[in-house]
Amino acid sequence: MxxxxxxxxxxxxxxxxxxxxxxxxxxxxxxxxxGPTMKANETEWETKAKLLLKGELARRGVTYAQLVEKLAAIGVVDSEPNIRNKISRGKFTAVFLLQCLTAIGSDTVRL
Known part of the structure; x- marks a missing residue:
């Protein structure tokens, strides 16, 4: 830096x-x-992001396979295992989060 x-x-x-x-x-x-303090906070944010996306998928009854199809429909091509891994780790970009929320028709989320 x-x-x-x-x-x-x-x-x-x-x-x-x-x-x-x-x-x-x-x-x-x-x-x-x-260092260590930053890593702990980062892990907490990753967990929050993961739970937010998983919650939205569950509310809409969308499986990972369906998410792959819905993402493809908006031009985002990715495999089901890759998407499952991104979400389970909570390590994904804001762009990916917005793409997923758009694909499943979520225009409002509660933090």
Whole structure:
């Protein structure tokens, strides 16, 4: 990752805050986490995304095989095992989520 900041601001960041074990970086009066804490939060979001999509599929009674057909109808070609794996891991893009929701006719979701 590349970050461009003014030299004066960079000096402020370097003299005011420290990196501790490579896991926490403090700047802008906020703590920004990397490492294990970030991974735990990421896993929680993946679980929420997975449950949201699975819930919408279940509400509409759509199987993975039917989802493959519905996605193909809107121009998204993917295999059933690949879709099943993406959803079960919860590791998919926002684009994939929107494609699935559009394909199954879901225009409103509750978070």
């Amino acid at each position: 590349h970050v461009i900041v003014s030299s004066a601001y960079a000096l402020f960041m370097m003299t005011s805050y420290a990196v501790v074990n490579g896991n926490r970086i403090g700047y802008d009066d906020k703590s920004h986490h990397t």
